[in-house]
Amino acid sequence: MREFMTGAEAIARGAIHAGCDFFAGYPITPATPILLHMVRELPKVGGVAIQGEDEIASIGFCISAAMTGARAMTATSGPGISLYSENIGLAIMGEVPLVIVDCQRMGPATGGATTTAQGDIQFLRWGTSGGYPLIVLAPTCVQDCYSLTMQAFDLAERFRVPVLLATDKETVLASATVDTASLKKVPVRERKPAPEDWDFMPYRVEALEAIPTFSPFGGKHILRFTTSSHDEYGYLSKDPITVDRLNRHLAAKIDSHVDEIARLDLDAQEGADTLLISYGITARATKEALLAWRERGGKVSSATVISLWPVPEKALLEAMAGMKRILVAELNLGQYRREIERLARDDQEVVGIHRVDGDLIAPAQILERGGMR
Amino acid sequence: MSDQGLATYLNESMLPYPFCPGCGHGPILDQLNKALVELQLDPRKMVIVTDIGCCGLSDRFFNTNAFHGLHGRSVTYASGIKLANPDMKPIVLIGDGGCGIGGHHLINAARRNIGVTVLVFNNLNYGMTGGEHSVTTPMGGVTSTTRQGNLERPLDIASTVALNGASFVARTTSFDKQLSDLIVRAIRNEGFSLIDIWELCTSYYVPFNRFSRKSLETTMTELNLASGVLKDETRPEYSRTLQERAKERSGEPAMPPVPLEPSFSHALPRRMSFVFAGAAGTRVGTAASAFCRAAVLSGLWASMRQDYPVTVKKGHSVAVVILSTEEIFFTGIEAPDVVVILSPEGLKKAQTRLPSLGSEAVVYTHATLAPIEVPGRKMELDFSQAGKHAMRKEFWPIMAVGEVLRDLGILELDALCEALKMQPAYAEANLAAVEAGRGAARPG
Ligand SMILES: Cc1ncc(C[n+]2csc(CCOP(=O)(O)OP(=O)(O)O)c2C)c(N)n1
Ligand code: SF4
Ligand SMILES: [Mg+2]
Numbered sequence: 001m002r003e004f005m006t007g008a009e010a011i012a013r014g015a016i017h018a019g020c021d022f023f024a025g026y027p028i029t030p031a032t033p034i035l036l037h038m039v040r041e042l043p044k045v046g047g048v049a050i051q052g053e054d055e056i057a058s059i060g061f062c063i064s065a066a067m068t069g070a071r072a073m074t075a076t077s078g079p080g081i082s083l084y085s086e087n088i089g090l091a092i093m094g095e096v097p098l099v100i101v102d103c104q105r106m107g108p109a110t111g112g113a114t115t116t117a118q119g120d121i122q123f124l125r126w127g128t129s130g131g132y133p134l135i136v137l138a139p140t141c142v143q144d145c146y147s148l149t150m151q152a153f154d155l156a157e158r159f160r161v162p163v164l165l166a167t168d169k170e171t172v173l174a175s176a177t178v179d180t181a182s183l184k185k186v187p188v189r190e191r192k193p194a195p196e197d198w199d200f201m202p203y204r205v206e207a208l209e210a211i212p213t214f215s216p217f218g219g220k221h222i223l224r225f226t227t228s229s230h231d232e233y234g235y236l237s238k239d240p241i242t243v244d245r246l247n248r249h250l251a252a253k254i255d256s257h258v259d260e261i262a263r264l265d266l267d268a269q270e271g272a273d274t275l276l277i278s279y280g281i282t283a284r285a286t287k288e289a290l291l292a293w294r295e296r297g298g299k300v301s302s303a304t305v306i307s308l309w310p311v312p313e314k315a316l317l318e319a320m321a322g323m324k325r326i327l328v329a330e331l332n333l334g335q336y337r338r339e340i341e342r343l344a345r346d347d348q349e350v351v352g353i354h355r356v357d358g359d360l361i362a363p364a365q366i367l368e369r370g371g372m373r
Numbered sequence: 374m375s376d377q378g379l380a381t382y383l384n385e386s387m388l389p390y391p392f393c394p395g396c397g398h399g400p401i402l403d404q405l406n407k408a409l410v411e412l413q414l415d416p417r418k419m420v421i422v423t424d425i426g427c428c429g430l431s432d433r434f435f436n437t438n439a440f441h442g443l444h445g446r447s448v449t450y451a452s453g454i455k456l457a458n459p460d461m462k463p464i465v466l467i468g469d470g471g472c473g474i475g476g477h478h479l480i481n482a483a484r485r486n487i488g489v490t491v492l493v494f495n496n497l498n499y500g501m502t503g504g505e506h507s508v509t510t511p512m513g514g515v516t517s518t519t520r521q522g523n524l525e526r527p528l529d530i531a532s533t534v535a536l537n538g539a540s541f542v543a544r545t546t547s548f549d550k551q552l553s554d555l556i557v558r559a560i561r562n563e564g565f566s567l568i569d570i571w572e573l574c575t576s577y578y579v580p581f582n583r584f585s586r587k588s589l590e591t592t593m594t595e596l597n598l599a600s601g602v603l604k605d606e607t608r609p610e611y612s613r614t615l616q617e618r619a620k621e622r623s624g625e626p627a628m629p630p631v632p633l634e635p636s637f638s639h640a641l642p643r644r645m646s647f648v649f650a651g652a653a654g655t656r657v658g659t660a661a662s663a664f665c666r667a668a669v670l671s672g673l674w675a676s677m678r679q680d681y682p683v684t685v686k687k688g689h690s691v692a693v694v695i696l697s698t699e700e701i702f703f704t705g706i707e708a709p710d711v712v713v714i715l716s717p718e719g720l721k722k723a724q725t726r727l728p729s730l731g732s733e734a735v736v737y738t739h740a741t742l743a744p745i746e747v748p749g750r751k752m753e754l755d756f757s758q759a760g761k762h763a764m765r766k767e768f769w770p771i772m773a774v775g776e777v778l779r780d781l782g783i784l785e786l787d788a789l790c791e792a793l794k795m796q797p798a799y800a801e802a803n804l805a806a807v808e809a810g811r812g813a814a815r816p817g
Contacts, residue, residue, distance in 0.1 A: 001632045004662070004669050013628045022457055029683070037628070043619035044627040048456050050615070052449075053481040060449025060478075064422075064440060065457035086443055113683065141702075174704060175662060175677040177669050180630055217420055217438050218458045224432075226441040227425075235433055236441075284702040360705045 001181040007145040007172040008033035011101060011165070012041060014149030015073050019188040020099070021047030022070035024061040026054055026080060029113040030169040031103040034075040055083035059100070063087060066096045067225055069216035071153060075101035077169070078111060078120060081127070088162055089128035092250060094225050095160040095203070095212060097191065099152045104168040104280075106358055115358035116170040118280055118331035122338075124164050125309045132247070133254040135163040135261060136309040140283040142176040143183070148306070150186040155261060157189045159253055160211055166308055168331070170360065171281050196220055201232040208249045209256035254310060262312035265304040266319055272299040273324040274370060277316075277340060279305040282329045282361050289366035298372055311339050320344060327370055329353040329361050382409040382416065384436045391430060395579070397547035397572020398428055398494055404547075405464075405492065406435075408556035419462040422451040424471035426501045427574075428494035431466050445475025448482045451489040459612040462560060465491040470499045472530050473508035479567070483534040485611040486564035492556065493530055493567065496574035497584075504577025511592050515581040527596065531569035535604040540564035542604040546589050547572035555602070563610040631795065635672035637788035644697040645783070646706040648726060650719030651770055654686040657715070660770030661692035663803070664778075666792035668696045671784050676704045680722070689718040696783075713737045713777060715754070715769050720745075737777060737814060739769070744817070752780065753817035759809040771803050772810025780814050 005013075011034055015023075023038035025031065035051065042049040048065070052058030055076055062072040076084065081102045091098050104120050106112035124136045135155050139145045145167060152163040191214035194200050200221035203212050215221040224234030229246055231237040237246075254261070267290060278286040283304040293300045303319045305312060320326060320340075326348060328337040334352040341350050353369050355361045367373040383406050390399040409419075416437035423432040425444035432439035440463075442450045451463035472479060472493055482489055498516050499505045506516040508528040515522055535542040541562040543555050547570055559566035571589045573579050582588070593600060647664070651657040658679050665675035676695045682688040693709070695701050708729040713736075714720050720742055727747055730736070734749035740757070754773055762768045771793075778784050786807070793803040 064453030
């Protein structure tokens with residue numbers, strides 16, 4: 001079944017499909033359409049959607065609502081994601097399932113409100129204090145907006161961590177044909193509940209990489225949530241062994257499951273010695289460049305990074321193995337190239353293809369850089 | 374819980390409190406406990422939400438749900454809990470410092486009258502960080518950051534929220550023997566309640582200012598601030614109202630699929646791109662979107678990008694459409710195959726693209742626009758015969774789309790009509806416009 005929709009609609013529909021029942025956001029281009037869809041649609045499914053007094057309040061509402069059992073989402077762009085920073089840390093610390101949509105627009109600061117960009121991707125990973133991991137997925141098209149939003153909820157609920165959707169102005173506001181019949185619907189995942197007759201320890205994990213069981217505010221247990229380093233009961237702790245275990249757990253619960261989270265879409269060609277790497281909207285230009293490249297008799301492979309964080313290192317290393325030259329195309333001055341460069345061998349040439357004037361990288365630009373024009 | 378109910382909500386194993394001797398925080402917590410014992414709230418149906426600061430250490434002494442969040446944001450977390458589950462009773466314990474950095478949230482929670490109870494531990498300075506001045510430090514007050522006396526006028530927290538919609542507001546001190554009664558009333562109130570509780574920070578504000586219990590009262594008098602209950606009224610509580618409003622919509626399908634089953638034929642010779650350039654506010658996007666839906670109804674893939682200024686009713690509105698028999702990846706275009714220009718604003722925007730046009734390109738311009746030079750075929754759109762639609766610019770784009778289809782023959786006109794019918798509210802008017810525009814295009 002084909003439909004025609006904007007990326008914002010696709011995100012809203014993906015969210016509703018994934019059982020989202022709480023949304024709070026503050027108006028900002030280009031994320032506003034998502035807020036509008038959610039305030040209009042969530043009441044129909046018994047959910048709550050509200051415009052917060054600012055971004056800090058909006059993500060604050062989402063965090064505590066999620067701990068009250070809701071499946072929460074918020075959406076913003078550069079200026080707002082900057083204001084989310086401290087609360088993203090809180091969501092990591094409190095192990096809160098939360099989906100955050102960043103509709104990237106050009107920065108720094110107010111930048112270009114209606115101009116597309118991919119300048120937030122390192123900030124999304126490192127933009128809160130402490131440096132602990134979270135998950136960032138990058139939809140390449142409207143169809144991805146739908147499916148990766150469902151995926152984001154699934155991962156957020158499973159790993160109890162904020163999952164960010166690194167999309168962009170262009171993808172969110174533009175409309176495209178979507179083959180909704182071919183979308184694999186992700187079943188709605190429930191958090192692992194705490195046994196009823198149990199001295200509930202909200203932050204108890206058997207192994208470092210395990211996920212604690214859940215009992216919501218208003219449920220059968222007493223729940224303690226805290227921004228501070230804490231023990232298994234959620235009481236502030238300064239005991240070095242307890243704190244060490246907590247921090248290692250926050251890292252291990254993502255790092256130990258990279259193989260289940262990381263995703264790289266590969267289009268490999270036998271005998272190719274050039275690899276095109278891109279993500280998000282730029283992957284669409286890469287796809288067309290790839291087709292033209294091959295049509296002209298060149299041999300080339302491409303890798304589309306779907307999970308920006310965690311970095312799909314294993315798959316990238318495999319994809320890069322036989323390559324002499326790796327072209328990384330992105331709408332910034334080389335942010336993800338850093339990740340590729342650290343994986344590349346000394347004898348591999350890593351070339352950046354950039355654009356920061358507000359327009360998209362065109363297939364022609366990639367072909368030219370690859371010497372195929 | 375025994376038949377007599379809970380005798381205390383305090384977690385005895387955690388006591389004593391860690392506060393400095395004489396600090397007002399402990400006595401306030403004792404009064405809160407007394408109030409909770411009187412109210413007999415289910416500890417699982419309430420949440421003690423603490424802010425940051427010495428007062429933020431308080432939640433661990435209670436055998437209840439607890440949420441200890443970021444500095445100044447406690448009211449947002451309390452609100453989120455209430456919004457997600459209106460049966461919950463969140464009680465915020467926040468310092469004067471938290472009320473400063475998060476004052477915005479206090480005011481907005483009060484405006485909403487959301488069912489959150491806020492107890493302000495107002496000791497006129499930041500205790501935890503070393504006695505710096507806060508929004509409530511009196512003028513002249515000596516703090517670590519105002520050695521020569523505070524120059525800033527203190528904020529009247531209680532009156533601020535009272536003025537802005539809070540339904541229960543009181544002011545008192547931690548020495549008030551009736552404080553627990555006030556807390557009971559605050560919690561019983563369905564809407565937003567706040568008690569501004571003045572108290573002593575014995576490590577900083579007291580020694581810096583030779584401040585005392587008596588000074589709390591004299592300062593209040595000097596500032597002309599009343600104590601006791603300042604406001605007690607009944608207003609609808611926000612989370613319940615929101616819930617009731619949602620019920621009016623409940624059961625309506627949320628974003629149901631709008632399938633565009635291929636049911637028309639097309640004659641698209643190859644991948645083609647179209648630029649529709651007109652004036653903002655004239656439904657250029659609506660027309661281009663109908664064009665795309667018509668294409669999808671004809672088994673094609675379509676993509677559409679829009680460009681308009683932030684002030685949506687002035688300036689240009691441009692839609693770029695690509696149609697293809699295959700999936701479209703890159704949505705940018707180098708040289709459009711078809712350009713439709715409907716207004717001077719649109720012309721200004723589309724002009725840059727004209728030199729790149731190939732000899733096969735077709736350009737449609739509105740008859741009133743100055744003639745333009747292009748390599749390919751030129752067509753003029755003259756809507757003057759379109760009756761009542763002639764003067765209504767918001768119909769020009771859809772009339773243009775109809776004429777482009779008639780002229781190029783790439784899609785059936787019926788596909789466009791079908792696409793327009795999918796928006797019932799405007800279907801009749803748009804279908805009439807498509808008909809009224811018939812014959813408007815002629816070689817230019
Ligand atoms: C965003 C942020 N800025 C600064 C701090 C440091 N900080 C901790 S407590 C505090 C002031 C607390 O004062 P108050 O709210 O009056 O509580 P009290 O200690 O007096 O009880 C500050 C500024 C912080 N934790 N977070
Ligand atoms: S520093 Fe001040 S506020 Fe903190 S515990 Fe000591 S007296 Fe109380
Ligand atoms: Mg204080």
